[in-house]
Amino acid sequence: MTFQGIVFDFNGTLFLDSDKQEQAWRIVSRELRGEDFGKEEMRRHMHGRPSRAIFEYLTGRTLDEEEVWRLSAHKEEIYRDLCVKDREAFRLTPGAPELLDRLCRAGIPHTIATASEIVNVTFFFERFGLGRWFDREKIVYDDGTFPGKPFPDIYLRAAANLSLPPAACLVAEDAPSGIEAARRAGAGYILALDTGATDPEQIRTLPGVRDVIGDFTAFDDSLLGL
Numbered sequence: 001m002t003f004q005g006i007v008f009d010f011n012g013t014l015f016l017d018s019d020k021q022e023q024a025w026r027i028v029s030r031e032l033r034g035e036d037f038g039k040e041e042m043r044r045h046m047h048g049r050p051s052r053a054i055f056e057y058l059t060g061r062t063l064d065e066e067e068v069w070r071l072s073a074h075k076e077e078i079y080r081d082l083c084v085k086d087r088e089a090f091r092l093t094p095g096a097p098e099l100l101d102r103l104c105r106a107g108i109p110h111t112i113a114t115a116s117e118i119v120n121v122t123f124f125f126e127r128f129g130l131g132r133w134f135d136r137e138k139i140v141y142d143d144g145t146f147p148g149k150p151f152p153d154i155y156l157r158a159a160a161n162l163s164l165p166p167a168a169c170l171v172a173e174d175a176p177s178g179i180e181a182a183r184r185a186g187a188g189y190i191l192a193l194d195t196g197a198t199d200p201e202q203i204r205t206l207p208g209v210r211d212v213i214g215d216f217t218a219f220d221d222s223l224l225g226l
Contacts, residue, residue, distance in 0.1 A: 002225040003188050004168040005109035007158045010124065011116060012047070012174035014096050016195050016215075017083060021046075024079035025054070028071070032058045047175035050115055050148030051075070065144075076120055084127075092128060093193075095216030100133040108224050113140040113158040113171075115148055115178075138162065149177040152185035159185065170223055176206055183208030189223060 012018045022037070025046055029037040032055075037046065045057045051072040056063055063071070083090055103110045112134060114121065121141045125131055138161040146153040159166040171182040174193040182190050190208045193215070204212050213219065 001188075003170040003223055005111075005159070005162045005164045006103065006170045006172065006224060007155060007162070007182075007187075008110070008112050009171075009173045009175070009178050010112050010114040012195050013172050013193050014093055014112070015124065015128070016089070016093050017079075018047075018174070018195055020079055020082040020086070023082055024075055027078055028075045029058055032071075043176065047177060049177060050142045051117065052144075053148055072117060073119070076117070080120070080123055090127070093215050095219060099216045099219050102221065102226050103224070104133055106224075106226055108226070109162040109164060111135070111138040111140065111158050111161055113154045115142050115154075117142045149175070150180035150184065152181050155182050155185035155187060159187075174203075176203070179203070179206050179209060191219075191223075 008014050011021060022042060025042065026037050029035065037058075046054050052063065052068045055068060055071050100110070110133075112130075116124075118141060121136075121139060125134075125136060130136075138158075140154050140158045140161065142148065146157065148154070155166060155169075155171060159169050162169065166186040167188040169187055170189040170191060171185075171187040172191045172193065173179045173182055174195050179190055179192060187208070189210050192203045192206070192209045192212045194203060194212050195214075203209060211220075
């Protein structure tokens with residue numbers, strides 16, 4: 001069976017940055033509550049979740065918009081600094097540029113659905129030249145108007161932006177919460193990436209996962225009729 005479009009998660013999928021995300025959140029966790037963010041704790045409460053949910057978990061209270069914005073800006077500044085300092089790793093996932101080129105040549109609808117906020121989306125567009133492959137108006141990001149993963153809204157909106165039903169879309173994800181969001185949205189095929197952030201055997205057994213790859217050099221073009 002072939003699918004008509006593809007929706008990519010970004011962090012940990014198109015850009016292997018889980019180590020930078022985790023490092024930044026550990027720094028913020030120590031600042032906010034005086035203790036580290038544990039690995040399993042991150043899996044349940046950080047990966048794929050919107051900033052508000054993570055900050056409210058760390059602080060143990062409801063936050064107003066101004067405080068969420070301030071904390072988010074601080075954390076993302078730490079994260080971006082970690083990214084640019086690691087020049088060797090600051091590149092798209094192996095095989096991703098080539099796959100994106102093939103999608104564009106074939107006219108296959110594609111977009112990004114990310115828990116990142118607009119400042120980081122802009123940062124990635126500028127640093128990686130994402131405008132070469134993506135229509136920025138079709139990107140779905142955390143704009144504060146819908147719940148984060150594992151709720152399905154982000155993938156429902158992404159599919160709508162491609163003018164496709166979710167069942168016609170392949171979703172590429174790395175985080176359990178994102179995989180669950182894609183499953184709840186009714187994605188036709190969920191491709192999980194084993195990036196080392198989560199136990200690969202655990203990923204493979206998550207409901208909805210059809211296959212697991214290490215990077216996009218292993219992508220099966222036949223899934224999209226390429």
